[in-house]
Amino acid sequence: MRKVSFAEFGGPDVLELLDAEEPHAGPGQVRIAVRAAGVNPVDWRLREGQVLGAHPLELPAGLGLDAAGVVDEVGEGVDGVGVGDPVFGEGFDTYAEFAVLSAWARMPEGLTFEEAAGYPSVVETALRVIREVGVRPGQTLLVSGASGGVGSAVLQIARDRGIPVIGTAGAANQDYLRDLGAVPTTYGEGWVERVRRLGHVDAALDLAGSGVIRELVELTGDPRRVVSIADLGAPEYGVRFSGVAGSVPDALAEAVGLIARGRLHIPVEKAYPLADAAAAHIDSQAGHTRGRRVLLV
Template sequence: MVDLPDPHPGPDPHPGPGQVRIAVRAAGINPSDWKKREGLMDSELPQTMGHEASGVVDELGEGVADVAVGDRVFGFSVEGAAQAELAVLSYYAPIPPSLDFRGAAVLPAAIETATRALDQRGVGSGNTLLIHGASGAVGSAAVQLAVVRGARVIGTGSPANHDHLRSLGAEPVAYGEGLIGRVRALAPDGVDMALDVAGSGVLPELIELAGSPEHVVTIADFGGAQEHEVTFSRGDSGRAVHVLGEIGELIESGHFSLPVARGFPLAEIAEAHRVGEAGHVRGKLVLLVG
């Protein structure tokens, strides 16, 4: 059984210098949420949840001049307390005009994680990039952002997701046994870089295809990264928050989209966790507040 969070765990938060507070309208749901709930991350108590949200600015921190009270924004709650009625955002940007609150709330974690990994390997024009787990939220974001940079992208996914991967600009291959042969059929000389989004013990194959551990980065396999001397990308090593201000132009020009799989009222957060933890969701889940 999943325990519901206390909707009033303490006093209302207030923004510090450079921060804004929003009346939350939607908050994204990520695997880190149920990992925290299960005690697998950040075991200190009390716990709060949610790192990404969208809403309406209702209080400005000292020195904030780029937005005003009443503006629609989306961004990160560094404190991890975005799944609430009020949240403080340390990094934020205006919501692109074509997006509603739920569409904006699912962006920050996926686009920051994908961009950080691409930045760490310097993915750019002329590179061939293999993305393992390309059909999920982070994988889909990474495919589109790499294509915008001019890279050729090969993406692993189940056969049911191959048309989706093609629509994003990737060349799809099935994951599982025989992966190396399928990728080499598309790229006989291997790939320049590989990004592991899905884990599942595939790092040795990615290293063989990319030529060395230095050309591989994972966001999903911490133990494997240590064993195989592969970079494990995590937010505390420097966030790629610049993408928050850049994504709007890509969205409005039709070069980027991230679908919302399903929305849940805040009171149904337990069910949202169950659906997310079960997997098999294309796009992202979002909590709707207010």
């Protein structure tokens, strides 16, 4: 099979599409013929050697956590799913023609493989940070970097729970945030005052890692009311850096329910052939994403 791999840490150019041995499902796992794989910021952070404490790996290594595809091998102890079933979920080395998943769910009706590959890690992360920041219905949540995959999920989950959101994003994504139920404003010079004019902030999420932790603490008045998934320096300000996943099966189950009720939709901004993983990483690192980026197999 073909698989994206890298033998040294570095820029996008270290990624190679190589022939590799097929993986096989172990106990409690399924293997899928991958149709699409999600591209997450953690992927390029791993490629650069940034987050090895939370995600240890040995080189050469593959990449990818999220995928959607068709089950073609079922491990011991697995029930409720069989060969030929379309599923989406989370595993390892999903930038490949075959991948093993450790958490999965049947694909909701009407969702394409391309769309489904963008949900697993994004929804788990969104649910986790909303829980960790402790925001409740009626309290206002500020989301910095709100137009990407996690931001798109946070905004819609918050709307479903009755949590008002102020979201920051580029000028081109203001209407997109508004469509997802947020009160939008732009980042850049003067953004803190623009947020203050929009109202009191009870809690805040940093999803972009754009060096705004100090300002988020200032706006909330309490570092315990701020959570970051993107700024490794956040703990210096007393802010929690959230990098350890919670229950992915529970997150997938909630995602399926939200999708079925029409309360969650994460668009795919761009899809790339598997051979163009480096280009997907370059675009992901550049930011300004609206929704998700995926690789097609």
